[in-house]
Amino acid sequence: MLRTLRQRITVADIVVWIIGLAIAFVVVYGSIKTLQAGKYDARVWIDLTITGLALGGVYALIALGYTIVYGVLKMINFAHSEIFMSGPFTAVFLALALNKSGFWNSHPFISILLVTILAAVVSSTLAILLEKIAYRPLRYAPRLVPLITAIGASFFLQYAFRGFFGSGLQAYPELDILKGTWTIGSIPVYKTQVVVIVSALIMMLILYGFVMLTKMGKAMRAVSEDKDVAGLMGIDVDRIISTTFAVGGAAAGLGGILYILLFPVVHFFMGFIPGLKAFTAAVLGGIGNVPGAFLGAMILGILEAVGPSLFLNGMGIAAPYQLKDAIAFTILVFILIIRPSGILGERITQTKA
């Protein structure tokens, strides 16, 4: 009995668990210390959490693209971060033109709608083209080939945008109606953050509904179960894959507009880091799973915003925000030690099995 147990537990397992325990210890100990020190009041924690939720909402919409493409093609579309960048980067020129004519602030709803539609259309079109040109010819190639192609496509798109629009910054004009705060239950919250969180939630619900309830969504799930059998059942696999890219691209474009509400500056390299974070969120939630992407993104957003203050401040570590990515990714490692397939990942493997 003891012998079989010893055989089953390898040295690597023990090391992994020690790392896990160390992370858990730092998190718990640091949090207790920080809360004891009482440097920040409840107000600050609420602000940080809301910042995290808004960030999470943006990550969620980008993560969706990674996750549904992985679902149907079993490949990671690394160029997705550039799909995300292309929407707001193109729409900035429309926004600037509208602002110049005075339309931007006199008709804010129509303006933001136009900008959002343009961003979604550009991102979506680019995603479809990318699939047609770069991935479709490689559909039956070994799995690593489309992965490398995706990285190449990512660089291509980045530097194509730099070539067209230059390497400088472009700033979105400010929307007067989104300035300032709303008071929700005696707490003032920035309007942009509320708009971002609510829109992200609504969009995620719509997209989830699309995947779960519509005929097209059903076909998508069928393709992700088994491409060949789905094809035999009369599903046009190519069309479904194109649709998947279109939906993922549109979500990224929408996420891009939410992103610029929070950080109104666009730049050809802006997609890289949010893309990386969203990919992480998708893995964290269980890649291939739509609610998982949302959950993972929210967790990552909050960890980034709250983590450095909560875990490190109490331990007297100076300048903790330098380490916010380190914290977010360390927690990611911790969660993946406990649940290697991501938080909601298991459900998928069960249904697949």
Add this chain to the structure above:
Amino acid sequence: MSKRLLIVFSALILATMVLSACGPKASAYECTDSIGCVTVASGDPIHLAYAMVINGPDATLGIDSRNGVEIALAEKGQLLGHDFQLTGEDDGCSAEGGQAAGTKLAADTTIVAVFGTSCSSAARVAAPLLSQAGFVTISASNTAPDLTLPGNENNWPGYLRTAHSDTFQGAAAAQFAVDYLKATKAATIHDGSLYAESLANQFAESFTGLGGTITAQEAVDPNQTDFKSVLTSLAPGGPELIYYPIFIKAGALITRQAKETTGLENVALMGADGMFSPDVSSGAGDASEGLYVSSPDLSAFSEKYSTYFLPKYQEMFGSEPISIFHAHAYDAAWIVMNAIEKVAVQDADGTLHIPRQALRDAMYATKGYVGLTGNLSCSPTGDCANPVIAVYEYHAGEYPPVKVWP
């Protein structure tokens, strides 16, 4: 097989002997300089190079300096009958970029002098490479103090700068905070770059020395876009001023996000010369209203700056200067050209010999050179600046910012 090898070898040895025999005879000039000479054949251009940030989000800083150098070279035209050739590498405004640019430039032995780097982080790794290659390096925008600190391991022979050391700028910023803003509590943010970190620390030291309190010293990653959380964490300390002497992209974003952070709506914001750029004005939008930046005092510049330099800049590059170190770069170029003129030896056929150590000595010996940025004299460790620091205030939608102090 071995026979054939033997033949090849003897042929090679013979060739070497013939070549080495006729080598020295070609020139009458004998190089006695301790680190060698550059020979520029008659009709060939004198090769100068730059290592500046010319791509990416901080590109305006490097391009602006390069423009300054080009104006000086164009003004001079020819030196002892030779044209100039200016080539360059991107220093990326980072240690990695400095390493790459330094390595590439050091391999090209025709280079006489290097203008650069743009950023101190790049200088720390590029300066030793360029120094060991025998070049002179002169930077128009490196401000980290240790680069010219006597006896410091980062002070390399052959390295000079026309930019002021941060010791002055950080102290001036602190003086401004106390005198003009009447601030007693301040927070600092740097981005991990050598420039920003040393400036933030210098500011904190001087500010504390003047009786102020530093509520927090934070650091961020310049590639991030979300600075909301770090700003939120600064708010409870109640700073009256946030000092973030960083670069354009992150600087614009922090300016914008600080105004939207609860508790920081009325805090004064201040950056340094790295944020003196139209990109900050457009990137921060309305939030740029009231943003302070310290910078070399443009009104202390010589008259030639407005009568000759600015029109020339407009003529050659079609715009107003896009950053702040163009005049320093122009002066740097003249210091190099004057030194070359002083030490170069010319053969009868026009061939030019430039002894490298003598060139270094001549540059260090620069005394009372009347440049755009003031009367420049170089210290034995390479500090050539005549630092006059002023503080400028941005107004929304307007560029350049307006001088408010002293």
